[in-house]
Amino acid sequence: xxxxxxxxxxxxxxxxxxxxxxxxxxxxYSAKLPIEIFDEAPENDKMLSLIEKVxxxxxxxxxxxxxxxxxxxxxxxxxxxxxxxxRHISFSQKSQRYVRxxxxxxxxxxEKIKNSAQLKKKFEDFINATSDLYQEFLDAGIPAEDxxxxxxxxxxxxxxxxxxxxxxxxxxxxxxxxxxxLEIRLMVKAMCDExxxxxxxxxxxxxxxxxxxxxxxxEKSCGSMIxxxxxxxxxx
Ligand SMILES: Cc1cc2nc3c(=O)[nH]c(=O)nc-3n(C[C@H](O)[C@H](O)[C@H](O)COP(=O)(O)OP(=O)(O)OC[C@H]3O[C@@H](n4cnc5c(N)ncnc54)[C@H](O)[C@@H]3O)c2cc1C
Numbered sequence: 001x002x003x004x005x006x007x008x009x010x011x012x013x014x015x016x017x018x019x020x021x022x023x024x025x026x027x028x029y030s031a032k033l034p035i036e037i038f039d040e041a042p043e044n045d046k047m048l049s050l051i052e053k054v055x056x057x058x059x060x061x062x063x064x065x066x067x068x069x070x071x072x073x074x075x076x077x078x079x080x081x082x083x084x085x086x087r088h089i090s091f092s093q094k095s096q097r098y099v100r101x102x103x104x105x106x107x108x109x110x111e112k113i114k115n116s117a118q119l120k121k122k123f124e125d126f127i128n129a130t131s132d133l134y135q136e137f138l139d140a141g142i143p144a145e146d147x148x149x150x151x152x153x154x155x156x157x158x159x160x161x162x163x164x165x166x167x168x169x170x171x172x173x174x175x176x177x178x179x180x181x182l183e184i185r186l187m188v189k190a191m192c193d194e195x196x197x198x199x200x201x202x203x204x205x206x207x208x209x210x211x212x213x214x215x216x217x218x219e220k221s222c223g224s225m226i227x228x229x230x231x232x233x234x235x236x
Contacts, residue, residue, distance in 0.1 A: 004074035004106045004156045006183075008190035010197075012069035012162075017199055021165075022047040024062040025054040048201055055205070066165035070191050071158075076108035078153035079183045082175075088167040093159035097145035100138060104131035106156035111182055127154065165202075168195065173209035178222040 014020055016038075023038045030037055041047060054062055075083075084091055107127050113119045130150055137147035163171070168191065174180065175188040192206035210216045210225035217228040 002106055003109055006075060006108075006187060006190060007071075007073040008187060008194060009071045010068060010191075010194035011071045011160075012067075013195070013198075014066055017066055017165075018044060018047050018051070018201075020065050021051050021062055024065050025050050025059070028059075028062075051201075060166045063165040063169070067162060068165065068168060068195065069160060069162040070194065071160055072187065072191075073158040074106070074108065074156050075158075075187055076110075076153060076183060077151070077155050077157050079108070079181070079187060080157050080159060081153075082181065082184050083159075083161065083187070086163075086167065086171055089161050089163040089171075091159055091161055094157055096148040096151060096155070097143075100144045101131075101134065101151075101155075104128075105134065105151060107152070107154045108156055108183065109154065123154075127152065168192070169202075169205045169212075172206040173212055176206075176208040177210065177218065178208070178224075179218050179220065 019038060019041045022041055023034055026032075026037045027034045032040075051062075080093060083089070084093075105127055109120060109123055113123050130152060134147050134150055137150075138144065172188055172192050175184050176192070178185075180188075192202075196203050196206060205212065214225070215228045215231050216222075216225040221227055
């Protein structure tokens with residue numbers, strides 16, 4: 001039983017991300033065969049200039065061809081429950097039915113609780129007591145699928161998540177917003193950083209929605225960007 005630290009790895013991505021998107025964009029407007037466009041693709045700057053125009057005009061099908069797979073470890077079930085709400089992501093998650101948490105529950109402590117020694121201690125006492133009861137149920141022959149009923153939202157989980165680039169941008173736009181919970185923000189940030197390592201041009205898109213669109217549509221805004229309603233008022 002231990003507190004666990006987030007780990008995010010990009011384990012699969014296409015070889016020619018820019019060239020693939022460029023070919024998709026250009027195929028729409030060219031008499032050439034797609035394979036000719038692919039083989040004759042210009043240098044990165046030229047490809048990017050077309051790609052940026054196409055994406056900013058909302059022609060998003062062109063970025064759906066890029067499929068990315070992440071291995072995500074040590075996130076709470078509270079966090080994964082939020083992630084699985086995104087319907088264009090495919091998941092394979094560690095099962096609490098089949099995996100028995102031998103030696104106690106691994107868990108994630110939210111940062112704000114961790115910052116208080118007193119609250120952290122109470123949190124850990126609760127996890128220890130829950131772990132003991134979980135083990136007692138297993139020892140009594142209760143199947144893991146039923147014993148798990150008492151596991152907390154803080155229980156650590158791992159999953160594989162596959163999504164296309166359009167969905168990653170959408171995920172980043174929603175979940176990097178300060179209105180999102182800190183744990184999922186940090187997880188999505190780590191996913192974006194993995195991609196930006198080799199595709200630095202994506203750093204303009206893998207941002208909170210306010211930065212991408214130039215306004216905030218949240219009711220309880222953090223105030224760092226002009227609100228949508230203020231923009232609309234100015235237009236009347
Ligand atoms: C800050 C924050 C707070 C939240 N709070 C709550 C909450 O209190 N309670 C709660 O239940 N959820 C909450 N959510 C989850 C939220 O309502 C969405 O379920 C989640 O963010 C997934 O977003 P999505 O549907 O846009 O994305 P995805 O499921 O990833 O879909 C991407 C896009 O595809 C399109 N799409 C997908 N499926 C359909 C469909 N069936 N019909 C039409 N278009 C579709 C939409 O355009 C959608 O935006 C919250 C999310 C955030 C970011």
